[in-house]
Amino acid sequence: MSNTDNKKTILVLGATGKQGGQVISELLAEDSNFSIRALSRNPESASAKSLTARGVQVFKGDLDVADGLQQALTGVDSAFLVTLPDLKDHQKEATRGIRFVDEAKKANISHLIFTSVEDADKNTGVPHFETKWAIEKHIREVGIPWTILRPVAFMDNFTPNPSTANFVGFGVFSTLLGDHSLHWVHTRDIGRAAVRAIKNPTEYRGKIVPLAGDVQTFDGVLDAYEKVHGYRPWKAYVPNWAAKWLPQEFTKMFQFFREKGYSTDVAACRKADPHMYTVEKWLAENKK
Template identity: 35%
Template sequence: MLTIAVTGATGAQGGATARAALAAGHRVRALTRRPDSAAADALCELGAEVRHADFDDRASLDAALTGADALFAVTTPFGTDTDTEIRQGRALVDAAAGARLGHVVLTSAAHADRGTGIPHYESKWVIEGHLRASGLPWTVIAPAAFMDNYAGGWTLDGLRTGTFAWPMPSDVPLTLIPAADIGAFAALVLQRRDDFAGHRLDIASDTLTPAQIASALGTAAGRPITHEEVPHAHVRSHSEDLAAMFAYFTGKGLDVDVAGLRRAYPEAGWHTFAEWAAGQDWDALLDG
């Protein structure tokens, strides 16, 4: 049994990893800036130990990581900026090195190692480099596009009108993964350090075109949904970062060996997009 510290434990990836690690029988320290949140309470009820930790407070990181065996690390620029993400990511790696952890699993982004020019991919690549140079045993898992994003935000706003508004042509494939599969794979990597240490793996569960995504969403929701291509200029007016990401998705493409991952790691329980969509409460989401 390992004691696994999980950052971002009240978020999508961290929460999924915490739940998967608990299900596998490990002790979980759920690290969060909001230990009094409903998400933290839910993890506590599952058996996690909730600890306060702030990337900008090194003392809190040191206290939270002391005595842990391993760390699941997630960083994000959203809500701040990429410079802040890099600073916080380096601080987390430095704290892990100070605690002499036996393994750090960092979640990055698929293709972040390929010079994409996407700001929030490039920031993750900088943090990956800091981790590799730290002397810690490390693994980087790099998820493709998140299925979970289709059940919220501006995508959900479009679905309520029967439109899957997405800034890609209808016939260009995109690799996808739900947070649950990221968590399951992260827990597998944490449990099998010797097999994964020193490796970087792009991960995804399915590959679909926007037209196929719209069709699957319509089937799951029980109502007609059609794809409508959103111009990149519209995305750029809101975020240069996201516009660069969708330009990359459309041009070079976000390919990941989904079939190979399913063959090599069946225990991760990979979900197709249709399976993920069928598990959502679309009546509540679309009519709420």
Template identity: 30%
Template sequence: MNEQKKIAVAGATGSQGGGVVDAILADPEQRFAVRALTRDPSSPAARALAARGVEVVQADFADEPSVVAALTGVDGAFLVTNFWAHGSAARELEEIATLARAAAASGVGHVVWSTLEDTRDLLPLEDPRMPVLQDHYNVPHFDAKGEGNAFFAAAGVPTTYLNTAFFFQNLAASAMGARREDDGVLTLTLPLEDGKRMSAVDVSDIGRTAFAILAAGDEYIGRTVGLAGDHLTGAEYASVLSDVLGEPVRFRSIAYDDARRSGAPGSDEFGNMFQYYGDFDAEFTGARDLTSLRKIVPGLKDFRTWAQENVALLTAE
């Protein structure tokens, strides 16, 4: 029997990395073993992975030797950074540079890098339509990842660039989902212009897609894969919710500036992000061809399927 190849998974205790772990372990052919990278192998989430037979190793993105050691001896890797752990684009760029150098030093044969578009490619900072954040960015958690793509290329790491999208999970009732207003009607309120389509995806499908890319060998090395499960307008998201929940759900669009002024944590960032979705909806959705994606992952979920499977998330506030 051939020895299993091994895939290292960064962020294995989080939503994206956890989805990759699930996809690898669910493979009926059991072609790959998993090495889970985590800052704290003693955490409950890390211990739960170990209980599933996953090799768990310590790796801190602020400690490059630990990342090199964690990536040594693996055939492939899924790499992701968590901007929201600190909120700094400059720090995220440092982490991405560490990952790229470590992947090169350890000789990983194929990296799937979870990334996003650099919005500055379409929207120069000089454009007055949105405020510049952190001195250099329109949407820091997009732009830092997009800028960091070049680190993998410069280091000579065989890489697939997986451009993700807004998560369906963000439309849960506990997040940005529909809320019941004073008149009793469920209302989905987003800073998305009427008629503009927004790409979104089940976060678990990031894992399934990354695994499919790694399992395909060299086919996707050097390529960018734009990921989404659906492209819908705000009214269409509300219509699906209405069908699934069995009661009317209306959509209300709010202005980008109002979103930026809301005072909620990260409001500037989210206002800019939604404006990017709206102003460049054709480019963003066009970079995510649903037909081609479903050839990579036949079970890629659309929003209706995800909503039907997650009614509890849509109703629990």
């Protein structure tokens, strides 16, 4: 399906978050061949109004209610779906994602891009990996044309410059990850991959796209901060016993990181996209 002005209509979920926000930015940077929609619980919020000011059409709705999804999906060519974990009820993430897939199927969209997580299909024991795998399976079952993006840990869950959040987060990662390596990706690379899939549907339909631009121990991450900023950042002291106070979701995830780790072939990812970010490149680009 297409619009009379030959623009492709793209619906982006999570448009004010890290991943959806990057998809919006990359689409807007491309050209005028896209009509971009976003979904918001509150279209009058400051974040929603900022999207409107950038030329994005904001629809009222969320993944808990089918009615708003139907309106937002009417006339859509491609959709970008991202789901967030619910730490109180893991099943909610799967329910919400499946609801969107069903509504997208009813709307007869020609391409669904779902951002999952690497190794979602490997019985990791991590609840929010398993809920994303449930959504992936449902996408295949309903027969909607799809592309699955499978990113790893987000480097930009930290701030690129010194912050209190980093001080605490560095301590948690350092203690729970130990000296194990971890695969990292910048969410901009997720946005860029999504836009490549949107622009080249024939090439990307039915394709799983792993996304990892770097592999580093946490000491290696701190080395990159030191190289870019000229000093090694401080980190909070987090004893091992303190891990029991963290949500079980996180302790299971770090257990997976330590015992198995992501299986992504970083060299292959960088060959497919030579512009992918390393931790150092991300820091240098955002240094203040």
